[in-house]
Amino acid sequence: xxxxxALDYGRKRIGIAVSDPLQMFAQQLATISPSEIWDxxxxxxxxxxxxxxxxxxxIQTNGKGGSEILRQLNPFIKEFVKRYPQMPIRxxxxxxxxxxxxxxxxxxxxxxxxxxxxxxxxxxxxxIILQEYLNQK
Numbered sequence: 001x002x003x004x005x006a007l008d009y010g011r012k013r014i015g016i017a018v019s020d021p022l023q024m025f026a027q028q029l030a031t032i033s034p035s036e037i038w039d040x041x042x043x044x045x046x047x048x049x050x051x052x053x054x055x056x057x058x059i060q061t062n063g064k065g066g067s068e069i070l071r072q073l074n075p076f077i078k079e080f081v082k083r084y085p086q087m088p089i090r091x092x093x094x095x096x097x098x099x100x101x102x103x104x105x106x107x108x109x110x111x112x113x114x115x116x117x118x119x120x121x122x123x124x125x126x127x128i129i130l131q132e133y134l135n136q137k
Contacts, residue, residue, distance in 0.1 A: 002051030006130035008094065008122050009055060009073050015122025017130045026130035028123035053087060056094030056129045094129055
């Protein structure tokens with residue numbers, strides 16, 4: 001089995017999480033800027049056995065996409081498929097992951113400044129997306 005990589009795509013930052021090789025647990029990996037994503041993925045795919053990529057996709061409560069971020073996310077997905085045609089990519093519902101991440105930080109006893117670290121929230125959101133997927137498998 002290979003690892004599963006999860007991306008929480010944002011205009012300013014992309015939170016990244018990865019599964020263990022047995023695909024049981026999600027682990028926060030990194031937060032990078034969108035301008036760095038292709039170099040990061042090239043290196044990571046070359047050095048790690050990645051089986052699939054999950055990308056958080058904003059779905060409204062009525063079940064439709066429509067978020068402003070989609071104007072950047074959809075072209076990113078098209079470019080991903082073009083660059084990595086053999087790598088399976090799956091869009092997964094990312095609703096409420098940032099709120100869940102913030103709640104977990106509060107429950108975990110993180111300080112206010114630690115809870116306001118957007119990169120930490122993005123990494124944790126990616127890990128939540130991935131762990132929910134792994135739990136459903």
